[in-house]
Amino acid sequence: MPPVIAIQGLTKTYKTGRQALKQLDLEIRKGEIFALLGPNGAGKTTMISIVCGIVTPTSGTILADGHDIQSDYRAARAKIGLVPQELTTDAFETVWATVTFSRGLFGKPPNPAHIERILRDLSLWDKKDAKIMTLSGGMKRRVMIAKALSHEPDILFLDEPTAGVDVELRRDMWALVRRLRDRGVTIILTTHYIEEAEEMADRVGVILEGELILVETTADLMRKLGRKTLTLNLQEPLAALPAELAEWPLELKNGGCELEYVFDSHAEKTGVPSLLRRLSDLGVGFKDLNTRQRSLEDIFVSLVHRDREEEAA
Known part of the structure; x- marks a missing residue:
């Protein structure tokens, strides 16, 4: 099966001379959840903005479900939904009106049943007639998600979707993501809550200073780099390690x-x-033991530091 998103040789250099993306190649499979991780300024939002048609690339090609995002941009953008970091919506419109309008922007015929289903899924149904300006920040975030889903996209980008939101919305958000994935929707997300990526993502990509330094399945990444620590609480203190234990670090x-x-x-x-x-x-006894699994966050931090140290060398 061909990838639902195929990126080849993608670069972006701004007029200031700053190179935000450097020869980025990436393929994303249909129906997977792909987490894109990287520090602030690494190029995550730039890449997403280019794929979604908001920013023009300097060079490279991108296909969205087989449609070139530049030469066949109408068909490509109709396949994509985007939940951006910023809350940008019409403050004086009602929830129902703004979500319905977003669907119409993509040339989709009215479908009140679909809009109702989205609003109910996002716990917005009782707010459907409320003006956006009267909603809390978390509710506005839900509206942004509803707008992104209004035209029934096959590909959904979530750029820091749970940043600054409460625990309830975060839980609802991930439940919705799972349901969308079950329907065959491809999810690409960036997040600072790396434990969420560890739990949710099928694959993980790490981007640093515009370069994709790693793409792995989450399971393989944890298996290769996810070390464990065993701690034994000894019954009696040891002054030094016995020589018979030299084969273990x-x-x-x-x-x-x-x-x-x-x-x-x-x-x-x-x-x-x-x-x-x-x-x-x-005869070395212990009172208790515990193990700790290295988290994806630990792996991410070590990868970023290692790459920067190698570049400095």
Whole structure:
């Protein structure tokens, strides 16, 4: 199956000379949730804005469901819905009117049943006759999502969709994303809540200073780079590590009261059981143990720092 979004050789250089995107290549599959991560100013919003037809690229080609976004822009944009970071909507219109109007902008015939379904999904139905200016920030965010879905797009971009919103909206937002994915809609999101990307995304891309430095499935990324830490609370402090434990990368902490073992998924089945057996043979007892999985946020931070250190070198 061809990718629903195909980006080749995408660059963007502004008149100031700043190069926001550098030869970016990316393919996104139909029906997946793709998380684009990167620090502020990395190029995430620029890439999204180009695909959605808001910003003109300097070079490169982009196909949205087979339609070139420049030469066949009407068909391409009809496939795409965008929820931007900024809340931009007509303050004096009602919720119903502004969502209905957004559908008409794409040449879609009126469909009150579809608009009602969207508003109910987003807990906006009881606000359908309220003017936008009277809504809270979270409700306005819901309206932006409703507008993006009004024309039934096959591709949905969510640019920091849950930034600054309450827990209830965040939960509703991700429930809606799952339902859309189940219907075959492709979701591309940027987020500062990296734990959400870890939970929701099928694949993750990391962008830094306009370059895509990594694209992996979330599972593969966690398996390759998601190290675990085993901490043993010892019954008696150790002054030093016994020589018999030299094959494990162990570290004594908290005055010798804790023993820490950092390992990857490949070592989990063999490293931990054999370590515990060796400790038992040596008469080293422990009162408690716990493990901590390295998060996607930890991986993201290490990737960004590593890339910057390599560039500086």
